[in-house]
Amino acid sequence: xxxxxxxxxxxxxxxxxxxxxxxxxxxxxxxxxxxxxxxxxxxxxxxxxxxxxxxxxxxxxxxxxxxxxxxxxxxxxxxxxxxxxxxxxxxxxxxxxxxxxxxxxxxxxxxxxxxxxxxxxxxxxxxxxxxxxxxx
Numbered sequence: 754x755x756x757x758x759x760x761x762x763x764x765x766x767x768x769x770x771x772x773x774x775x776x777x778x779x780x781x782x783x784x785x786x787x788x789x790x791x792x793x794x795x796x797x798x799x800x801x802x803x804x805x806x807x808x809x810x811x812x813x814x815x816x817x818x819x820x821x822x823x824x825x826x827x828x829x830x831x832x833x834x835x836x837x838x839x840x841x842x843x844x845x846x847x848x849x850x851x852x853x854x855x856x857x858x859x860x861x862x863x864x865x866x867x868x869x870x871x872x873x874x875x876x877x878x879x880x881x882x883x884x885x886x887x888x889x
Contacts, residue, residue, distance in 0.1 A: 769871025
């Protein structure tokens, strides 16, 4: 593996996409349109030179895997469990973007982020992969 790892939380309409160093530092994270998947991977691959991508095992992961394999035959693809990553991503979002005004009095576990958190899910998937036996 090179010095970077890409991660994807595939979805029907949008995907969370992230690139991290192998020691877990986030280099890039973004919510992308699913239709732009190959274009975004290609652009970020030029920027960060990764040769491995981690996919969450959700309902659209097989379709995403097939698309990535067709477009990038030299990219290693690993599937990782997505269990509870959305809940974890909400927590990460609110750590970086604490509620303001009266919302700060409501527990963040009872709030919904105002934006999609799929990119945070991608970061969590990459960190989960880096901490797994599969990687190490």
